[in-house]
Amino acid sequence: MRQFDKIPFNEKVIIYALYKKCVKRGSKVFVRFSHNLTVKQNRNWDYWTGTDIDLLEVTKERMIIGYEIKGMKKYKGKYEPPGLYKGLGQAMEYFNLPFVISKEDSKPKFNGGAFDFVYLVHARNEIRFSEYEKRIFDLVPIGFIIGTPDGKFETVKNAFLNPIQSKEAKEHLLNNLDSLEKFSLESKIFKKIQEVGEKYFK
Template sequence: MINWSKNMTSGVKGTIEPTADRPTIFTENTLAYSLYKHCDAESRLFFKFHHNMGVRQDRTWYYYCAPDVDVIEVRIDGPLVAYELKGARRHQSGADYPAFYDAIGQAIAYLDLPGIFENDQREFDGGAFDAVYAVCARETPRVYDSEVRILSTVPIGGMIALPDGQLFTVKEAPKNPIQNIRAKEHFLKNLDTLNKHTTQSRIFHAIEDAGNKWFCRPPRSGPST
C-alpha cells in the first residue's frame, strides 16, 4: 500500500547552493522516484518495462509491452498494479504540467499488457494487471471538473504528484475488466526475467539520481501567497 501524504522535502534546509546539474522541472524520472518512496517497502517494483527478449536463454516465450510500462508494483498481498507516469515538460514560459488526458491513452493500453508470446504467438487474451493508474505531475493539488468526468468514463485510476513529494488519489483504480488470471499467474511466476528493471538496475539508478537531485533542492523562496 502507499503512504500518499508523505512530504519528502520537509526536512530540507535552504542552504544548498544551486548547481548547473540540479533539475528545474518535475520530470518523469523524479515522479517515478516519488512513487517508489511512497510504495510499501515489501512491494516489488519494476521500472520502464518493454520486453524480456534479451534474456530468453532456452525459453520459447517472452513478454512484450507497447507502450512501455513505467512502473509495475507487485504488492505483498497479491495485487499487481501498473502506473503510467506523466512528468512536467519544459516550456518557454517554464514548466508545463500534464492533464490527465495526456496519460489516459497509454494507461488504457496497460489493461491488455504485457503480451505473453509463445513461439511468437500471443498466448493469452487480456492483461496481467489487476489495476492501472495514470499519475500526473502537478504544481498544486487542483484537479479540474472536466478531468474528473473524463476519468469516470475509463476503467483506470488517477493520481496527482506534487513537487514536494506528496501524492493524492483522484480516483481509485477499478478492477481491470479485461484481466486474464492465467496471464497474471504466468507473470508472477517469472518475475526473475525482469531483473534489468528492478531497484538494483541501471534504469532505477538513473531514476534515483534524478530523485535525489530534485528533493535536495532548497525550498523556493519568495513572498507568501
C-alpha cells in the same frame, strides 16, 4: 535554493518518489518495463509491451498495479503540467499487457493482460481535480493520481478492476518476476532514475 526549485518535476523524479512509497508498503517494484527483455534462461516465450510500463508494482497481496507517469514539460521557457489526456491512451494499453508471446508461433499465449489496476499519474503544482475531469475519468477504469513538486501524491480517483484481465497472464507474470531483472531496483535503468531523484530531493 532547494534542488527541486532547480530540477524539473519530471517523469524520472516522479518514478523515484512513487517507488519510495511502494517499497515503504512492502511492494516489489520494476521500472520502465518494456518488451526488449533479455531472458537469460532457456524459455519458449517473451514478454512484449509496445509502450513502456513506467512503474510496475507487485503488492504483498499479489496485486499487480501499473502506473503511467507524466511529468512537467518545458513550454515557452517554463515548466508546465501535462494536459488532462496526456498518457491516457498509453494507460489504456496497460489493460492488455504484457503480451506473453510464444517463440514457436509468435502469438500471444493469453487473452487479456496481467494488471489488476492501472493508474495515470500527473505532475501538478497543486492537488486539484475538477468536476469536468472527474466526469471524464468516471468513464474509464483507470485511476488518477496527482503528484506535486514536494513529492506528495494523492489518489483523486480510484482505479476499477481491469475489465479484460487474464488470470493466467497474471499468474504467469507473478511466477516469472525473476525474468524482469533488467527493470529491477538493481538495474542500470533504475540507477539513473535514482540519481536524478536523489539529486532532486537533496
